[in-house]
Amino acid sequence: MTVENNPLDVRQEKQAFLSGNYEVGLDANCSDIDEPNSQLLLYVSTGKSPVNFSHYEDATLDELFEKQKRATSEKDRIALIRQFETRLLEQSYTAPIVWWQRIVAHSAALRGWKITPSHYLNQDLANVWLAQ
DSSP: OOOOOOOOOHHHHHHHHHHTOOSSOOOOOOOSSSOHHHHGGGGSOTTTOTTOTTOOOOHHHHHHHHHHHHOSSHHHHHHHHHHHHHHHHHHTSOOOOOOOOOOOOOOTTEESOOOOSSTTSOOOOTTOEEOO
16 A cells, blocks of 8 residues: 655645545544534534535434434433444444543643643633742
8 A cells, every 4th residue: 555645734634625535534623512412413424514524424323413412311322322433433434533531741830720621621720820
């Protein structure tokens, strides 16, 4: 296999993804909330989601997405999300990495800041300071 890495600026990369003008792509997603409805929208059929860069249609994924949105219990919703993830990986449309562990390196002099599981929490830095 011969591979050519073709780095693009963000605008060109997004144009290539949206048009389907690529063979393999790597994209990052930074969701503003920890909510499966927004995070899984990347993976439903392209006819239902303009941000599905793989350009596939899968009625099973679409149905699981709708069911998890309407689930009334957390247990049921988690089970449907796991079915969604399994289907997505088994079909090999894309390899989503939805959950991650946040690791932040900082100076030992930093005081008052607490790490959170999201970039969007604890943004009030009024109680953060550097020790002498």
